[in-house]
Amino acid sequence: MYIKKCNSCGETKPTSEFHKRKGRGDGFQYKCKVCQNKYNEKYRKVIRPDYWNHENGYFSDKDRWAYIADYVRADKDIKVYLLKVKEYFYVGMTKAKLNVRISTHRADYKNPKNHGRMPGLHGMWDTMTWDEINKSLESVIVLESKPGTRYEGYQMEEKWIHRMKEDGYELLNDKNFKRQKPKVNEVG
Numbered sequence: 001m002y003i004k005k006c007n008s009c010g011e012t013k014p015t016s017e018f019h020k021r022k023g024r025g026d027g028f029q030y031k032c033k034v035c036q037n038k039y040n041e042k043y044r045k046v047i048r049p050d051y052w053n054h055e056n057g058y059f060s061d062k063d064r065w066a067y068i069a070d071y072v073r074a075d076k077d078i079k080v081y082l083l084k085v086k087e088y089f090y091v092g093m094t095k096a097k098l099n100v101r102i103s104t105h106r107a108d109y110k111n112p113k114n115h116g117r118m119p120g121l122h123g124m125w126d127t128m129t130w131d132e133i134n135k136s137l138e139s140v141i142v143l144e145s146k147p148g149t150r151y152e153g154y155q156m157e158e159k160w161i162h163r164m165k166e167d168g169y170e171l172l173n174d175k176n177f178k179r180q181k182p183k184v185n186e187v188g
């Protein structure tokens with residue numbers, strides 16, 4: 001096929017005027033390049049400006065690829081970390097770089113649609129100013145760090161949650177929270 005009708009502007013154009021898209025019917029986007037680019041711009045600026053905002057944990061245009069690369073390249077050690085949130089505590093686990101995980105905490109709070117709202121931690125943050133929230137994120141310390149799989153990481157996290165509770169710490173980790181089975185290639 002050499003020509004194709006754009007489903008946005010309705011113009012019929014050569015397929016060279018459409019971005020390629022693997023695994024889709026004819027191998028091209030539904031929208032022509034002009035319309036697709038307009039949409040992408042709208043997506044960044046209007047629909048999901050947060051998603052592209054490096055300061056808040058995700059990527060702005062320029063830093064986008066560096067950020068993704070940094071995230072994916074994360075060293076593979078499991079890190080169980082502790083945040084102090086006012087007089088409470090939160091235990092988390094990540095295999096990403098710690099500063100990256102901290103950034104995504106900020107982004108996930110602003111956009112719970114990404115990974116779901118965490119009632120304990122986010123509920124507490126609801127009562128705090130951004131300064132206080134940022135302070136709680138800066139309070140992060142690593143409780144334990146070692147090589148391992150995500151699954152081992154979850155077990156390590158559980159162990160620390162149990163231990164902290166036994167020691168009388170009030171945790172903001174959600175009660176009755178069941179982890180989903182770890183997915184292959186998942187980062188975070």
Ligand SMILES: [Zn+2]
Pocket residue numbers: 006007008009010011031032033034035036
């Ligand atoms: Zn078009």
